[in-house]
Amino acid sequence: MSSKDPLDEMTGGNAAVGSPEGGAEVEVGHLPVMVDEVVETLAPGSGSLQIDATLGGAGHAERVLDASSPDGRLLGLDADGAAIARSARRLARFGDRVVLRQTNFGEMAEVAPAAGFGRVDGILMDLGLSSYQLSDVERGFGFRAGGRLDMRFDTSRGRPAADLLATMAADELAALFRRYGEEPFAGRIARTIVETRRHTPVETAEQLAALVERAVPAPKARRTHPATRVFQAMRIAVNDELVALEAGLAASLLLLRPGGRLVVLSYHSLEDRIVKRFIASEQRGCICPPEVPICVCGRSPNLRSLGKSRTPSAKEVTANPRSRSARLRGAERVAA
Numbered sequence: 001m002s003s004k005d006p007l008d009e010m011t012g013g014n015a016a017v018g019s020p021e022g023g024a025e026v027e028v029g030h031l032p033v034m035v036d037e038v039v040e041t042l043a044p045g046s047g048s049l050q051i052d053a054t055l056g057g058a059g060h061a062e063r064v065l066d067a068s069s070p071d072g073r074l075l076g077l078d079a080d081g082a083a084i085a086r087s088a089r090r091l092a093r094f095g096d097r098v099v100l101r102q103t104n105f106g107e108m109a110e111v112a113p114a115a116g117f118g119r120v121d122g123i124l125m126d127l128g129l130s131s132y133q134l135s136d137v138e139r140g141f142g143f144r145a146g147g148r149l150d151m152r153f154d155t156s157r158g159r160p161a162a163d164l165l166a167t168m169a170a171d172e173l174a175a176l177f178r179r180y181g182e183e184p185f186a187g188r189i190a191r192t193i194v195e196t197r198r199h200t201p202v203e204t205a206e207q208l209a210a211l212v213e214r215a216v217p218a219p220k221a222r223r224t225h226p227a228t229r230v231f232q233a234m235r236i237a238v239n240d241e242l243v244a245l246e247a248g249l250a251a252s253l254l255l256l257r258p259g260g261r262l263v264v265l266s267y268h269s270l271e272d273r274i275v276k277r278f279i280a281s282e283q284r285g286c287i288c289p290p291e292v293p294i295c296v297c298g299r300s301p302n303l304r305s306l307g308k309s310r311t312p313s314a315k316e317v318t319a320n321p322r323s324r325s326a327r328l329r330g331a332e333r334v335a336a
């Protein structure tokens with residue numbers, strides 16, 4: 001890639017072009033969730049500095065850049081190199097208003113200042129995975145994926161899901177499904193995996209989905225695939241998602257200027273609980289017990305909640321069923 005390549009300039013040369021595994025990338029599109037609510041809450045003015053910590057297909061980023069015209073700037077992050085490359089193409093028209101970096105948002109406190117975004121007006125975290133990732137059959141996020149079960153956002157780090165399924169003991173797998181998937185049949189599923197792998201390695205998403213379907217009792221009526229919780233649990237474990245979320249939230253306190261806003265979209269209760277508790281705890285000032293007459297903890301609030309969480313409209317859920325579990329929370333940084 002030449003140093004004049006606009007993709008190289010935007011990304012500091014760290015974009016992986018195309019599917020990281022070299023497989024065909026399926027350009028199915030990703031509809032940004034609650035995009036009007038996100039832009040309304042971030043309220044990105046002209047001249048402002050924003051961070052989109054989860055670029056995905058850059059749908060939110062594009063709207064934030066439009067809303068902060070003519071000179072608002074945006075730092076876009078994603079752990080997935082393919083997301084960075086795709087976003088660079090979509091956002092090319094904004095020129096040097098956009099800076100992109102392939103990184104985990106858990107490292108935002110170091111990466112953002114180094115990219116010139118040390119004090120920002122807004123941070124968006126749209127958690128989980130994008131439709132691009134879900135439909136890339138090489139990566140194993142969806143039930144029908146035929147490639148080796150990988151599930152890593154960043155394919156250069158960590159262990160693929162197939163490795164965990166091949167090596168973890170039954171009780172460890174069961175604990176993982178319970179903890180990250182709240183799966184009621186965790187023990188049965190874990191035992192079936194361990195029995196199966198004695199003669200056949202569990203290596204593809206299709207195999208795992210079929211195995212879970214066999215292991216759990218057939219429900220009378222079901223809204224989702226029986227393997228949904230197991231897939232969620234594997235993805236969270238492979239990417240250490242909840243640890244990254246805690247680190248990303250903590251980093252937001254260091255990066256937001258007073259008055260700057262944090263917006264988080266979460267898609268399941270484990271994520272939302274962390275976000276809700278973080279905002280509540282950073283909103284609280286003094287944490288001294290009521291019987292102590294004078295404050296000794298010296299704590300002052302770091303955030304002000306922007307009200308109750310919001311969910312997508314019925315109209316949006318109909319148009320984009322993947323938005324149905326979304327929950328948006330916002331908070332404003334207050335001066336320390």
Ligand SMILES: C[S@@+](CC[C@H](N)C(=O)[O-])C[C@H]1O[C@@H](n2cnc3c(N)ncnc32)[C@H](O)[C@@H]1O
Nearest residue numbers: 032054056057058059060078079104105126244
């Ligand atoms: C729901 S999608 C974002 C969609 C995006 N808002 C849009 O409008 O297209 C979530 C993205 O966050 C990325 N991601 C998830 N966890 C991450 C983390 N800890 N650090 C960086 N990126 C992460 C995923 O790779 C994925 O591309």
